[in-house]
Amino acid sequence: MVRLEVAIVGSGLSGLYCAKCLDDRLSVGLFYSRALVKEKPCGGLVSAEAAALLDAIDIPRDYFHSPAIAVAQIVESGGSRDCELRNVDRRALEAAIAGSLRRTLTVRVEGYRLSREGGAYLIECGGEEYSCAGLVVADGVNSRNRALLGYGPAGSIALEQSRYAGGAERCRLVRLDEVTPGYYYWIVPKGKAFIVGCRPADRARVYGDIAARFPETALGEPLGTERYPVTKLRELGELELGRDRHFLVGEAAGLAMPSSGEGITGALWSAKAAAEVLSSGAAEPNAEYAARLAPLVAAIAGDLGRLP
């Protein structure tokens, strides 16, 4: 039996960031599943809050794409406005955080059993048993561990992203706001290429809109297309933060903006909050975790309320 103080299940952004923020003196296990990691695409647009959380940790800063700061044009029913977002390569970011972890035990899992016994969580995999007092559930959209812990599923939708040849000069970065019918789309310059992302169901409308609105953006044939779901809450009650010293973080909790799927801010914010309450030895860690997430939950509730 391997005894850990904290087990983190899932090594996407929230799991890695949580491992990074935990007190170095704690014994930490990071349980990862390689099968899904390489498939997951991301627009890589990062809010100012998320950028500040990334700046706060000590990792090499080579995860920015060119241009590092992109101007997003937010198109709303009443007009449009610009805002600045950081433009990151999420895979490079994850690799940078993973490469900087020192005292974290990493365990590859493809199948495992999760149970609770006498106040501790038990994870059985590969013939080994791990026991931990605190559990961080960070397995992303359609989290399997949510179900194992007795919670209902959070809603999700499919997204797709296509990559095209051509640098920043050939495209504008666009984000349609939540008030547009359906969902938004994005065109993001990524060095010598750019990506276009949207719901597969909106493809015809989106590509027609791009052709009409940005005639200079010649798309041509995609170099490749990736698909992946993103959390989209149907109601606030689907948000689950955990209890009994287990903490749902990132998309496993449902922490993504329902209008846009922007989930990096929620992943980092919740991961840091879980790490801090676990590191501080708080008497009521789950209550403190919920209190730290209250502003984020309020923002998600407001976003949900604006959706048609």
Ligand SMILES: Cc1cc2nc3c(=O)[nH]c(=O)nc-3n(C[C@H](O)[C@H](O)[C@H](O)COP(=O)(O)OP(=O)(O)OC[C@H]3O[C@@H](n4cnc5c(N)ncnc54)[C@H](O)[C@@H]3O)c2cc1C
């Ligand atoms: C096409 C697309 C574009 C996006 N663009 C943006 C964007 O521009 N800006 C933004 O803010 N957000 C964006 N997002 C959302 C953002 O990528 C996620 O919200 C964020 O990565 C969530 O982090 P996470 O750690 O919760 O989940 P993930 O990053 O998905 O990590 C979950 C991890 O858990 C692992 N895992 C899954 N099941 C198990 C299991 N049973 N056991 C162990 N491990 C498991 C997975 O392999 C994965 O590594 C986008 C999402 C998609 C799909």
